[in-house]
Amino acid sequence: MRGLWNTEHVKAAEARLLARTPEGSLMRRAAFGVATVALELLAGRRRVGLLVGSGDNGGDALWAGYYLRRRGVAVFAVLLSPERAHAEGLAAFRKAGGRVVDKLPEVDLAVDGVVGLSARGPLRPEAAEHVAGVTAPFLAVDLPSGVDPDTGVTGGPFVEAATTVTFGCLKPVHALADCGDVRLVEFGLRPELPGPDLMELEREDIAFAWPVPGAGDDKYTQGVTGIAAGSATYPGAAVLATGASVLATSGMVRYAGQAADAVRARWPESICTGSITDAGRVQAWSVGPGLGTGLSAENVLKYVLEAGVPVCADADAITMFANNPDLWDARDPDTAVVLTPHDREYARLMGEDVGDDRVAAARRAAARFNAVVLLKGNTTIIADPGGAVAVNRSRSSWPATAGSGDVLSGVIGSLLAAGVYPLLAAASAAHVHSLAGELAANGAPIPASSLMAAIPDAIRSVRAVTP
Numbered sequence: 490m491r492g493l494w495n496t497e498h499v500k501a502a503e504a505r506l507l508a509r510t511p512e513g514s515l516m517r518r519a520a521f522g523v524a525t526v527a528l529e530l531l532a533g534r535r536r537v538g539l540l541v542g543s544g545d546n547g548g549d550a551l552w553a554g555y556y557l558r559r560r561g562v563a564v565f566a567v568l569l570s571p572e573r574a575h576a577e578g579l580a581a582f583r584k585a586g587g588r589v590v591d592k593l594p595e596v597d598l599a600v601d602g603v604v605g606l607s608a609r610g611p612l613r614p615e616a617a618e619h620v621a622g623v624t625a626p627f628l629a630v631d632l633p634s635g636v637d638p639d640t641g642v643t644g645g646p647f648v649e650a651a652t653t654v655t656f657g658c659l660k661p662v663h664a665l666a667d668c669g670d671v672r673l674v675e676f677g678l679r680p681e682l683p684g685p686d687l688m689e690l691e692r693e694d695i696a697f698a699w700p701v702p703g704a705g706d707d708k709y710t711q712g713v714t715g716i717a718a719g720s721a722t723y724p725g726a727a728v729l730a731t732g733a734s735v736l737a738t739s740g741m742v743r744y745a746g747q748a749a750d751a752v753r754a755r756w757p758e759s760i761c762t763g764s765i766t767d768a769g770r771v772q773a774w775s776v777g778p779g780l781g782t783g784l785s786a787e788n789v790l791k792y793v794l795e796a797g798v799p800v801c802a803d804a805d806a807i808t809m810f811a812n813n814p815d816l817w818d819a820r821d822p823d824t825a826v827v828l829t830p831h832d833r834e835y836a837r838l839m840g841e842d843v844g845d846d847r848v849a850a851a852r853r854a855a856a857r858f859n860a861v862v863l864l865k866g867n868t869t870i871i872a873d874p875g876g877a878v879a880v881n882r883s884r885s886s887w888p889a890t891a892g893s894g895d896v897l898s899g900v901i902g903s904l905l906a907a908g909v910y911p912l913l914a915a916a917s918a919a920h921v922h923s924l925a926g927e928l929a930a931n932g933a934p935i936p937a938s939s940l941m942a943a944i945p946d947a948i949r950s951v952r953a954v955t956p
């Protein structure tokens with residue numbers, strides 16, 4: 490698991506660390522890290538340009554320029570606010586033979602030291618012009634300038650970084666926005682930090698969480714998943730959700746609904762009934778995809794909420810909660826619920842748009858409904874009602890296709906049925922879903938059924954990293 494910390498916590502921790510380290514040493518260590526990565530990226534080429542802003546981020550860039558000069562690299566720097574440039578960094582840079590210029594010449598690598606942790610808003614016009622004039626790849630210092638450190642939002646021009654070197658710890662921007670290849674330079678900040686504000690699961694975490702049958706297991710002991718999805722109009726949603734559930738774990742899957750014939754034909758291993766009341770016992774329900782929003786669908790939703798087992802509520806289930814909040818009354822407060830809205834469903838459910846701060850939005854919904862909220866997007870945010878948040882950056886946008894959400898809800902249902910903690914179930918499902926999308930797509934569009942079919946490969950790939 491990788492932790493990520495908000496700027497507020499990073500700044501407070503840095504202040505404590507600064508107070509007990511010799512002046513300037515942290516900046517020089519950070520800059521040395523930047524220079525080391527720059528040398529690696531240069532791979533023998535010898536021209537570097539620096540874009541230097543008014544704060545310590547610019548100071549880092551100037552000190553990195555100093556270290557690069559000492560290794561014989563030609564370094565040019567544009568000072569965006571010459572009178573406010575970091576004084577010691579600039580002096581060291583000049584003394585080492587660095588050249589201050591009005592405009593960067595052709596270089597092999599550009600270092601973005603425009604703004605860092607104190608950044609607000611997009612690049613200002615002058616910086617944007619310099620950035621636009623650069624053809625070399627960018628190495629961003631701490632974070633790509635113009636991208637908000639806490640939300641990853643860009644409201645105008647920003648630096649497209651091929652590589653980002655950050656210091657002390659990762660910040661939300663590194664998971665919420667594209668920062669290229671992110672490298673972390675450690676300098677003893679961790680003991681000063683509270684628990685992380687966000688976490689990003691790694692393959693090892695998912696491999697650890699994913700249910701694996703033991704010698705004493707049978708089809709019942711691994712958790713039976715119930716799928717309440719699909720309708721005469723939308724049988725495909727039922728086939729996809731059930732199939733995803735069948736492929737995600739080796740526990741049993743029961744399907745209940747109007748698409749029983751279609752599901753049975755495609756997934757003979759599932760137990761299908763036409764009515765939810767005949768479904769039998771399950772350890773979790775996945776409800777909503779293609780279900781409709783009429784009275785009979787509302788009754789299905791009530792039935793699964795009353796069952797006293799974890800519920801993944803997706804698609805039409807979310808719309809029904811938005812239309813008729815009284816449906817929540819059917820839920821015992823101890824029943825875990827995972828809601829999986831996309832932005833429009835979120836707006837329906839919450840009566841407000843997601844806004845720029847997606848993490849805060851997911852946290853608000855999780856607190857309001859006492860549920861895990863998985864907010865879909867290129868980066869999926871998964872918030873726990875207790876405040877914990879996991880993020881999953883998708884590797885490509887191919888999974889943004891019809892039926893993809895049905896697959897995700899089936900996987901979440903299976904993990905809930907296997908007893909995986911809801912936040913971990915949702916985050917692990919999101920990870921495997923995006924990995925399956927990447928494996929299936931392999932550079933071309935994919936139907937959701939291909940994504941679903943790649944779930945076993947994704948699980949194998951995740952599990953392959955465990956010793």
Ligand SMILES: NC(=O)C1=CN([C@@H]2O[C@H](COP(=O)(O)OP(=O)(O)OC[C@H]3O[C@@H](n4cnc5c(N)ncnc54)[C@H](O)[C@@H]3O)[C@@H](O)[C@H]2O)[C@@H](O)CC1
Nearest residue numbers: 503515516519544545546604605606607608609610611631
């Ligand atoms: N505090 C520390 O312990 C360390 C800080 N380090 C560096 O210091 C950086 C933070 O430095 P600062 O707090 O001085 O601030 P920044 O360098 O992030 O920003 C400097 C100033 O730029 C202005 N600014 C904000 N948004 C802007 C925009 N969109 N366009 C143009 N100007 C804008 C603001 O006036 C801001 O104070 C970190 O990102 C990191 O690179 C490192 O040297 C490591 C140690």
Ligand SMILES: [K+]
Nearest residue numbers: 601604630632
């Ligand atoms: K930067």
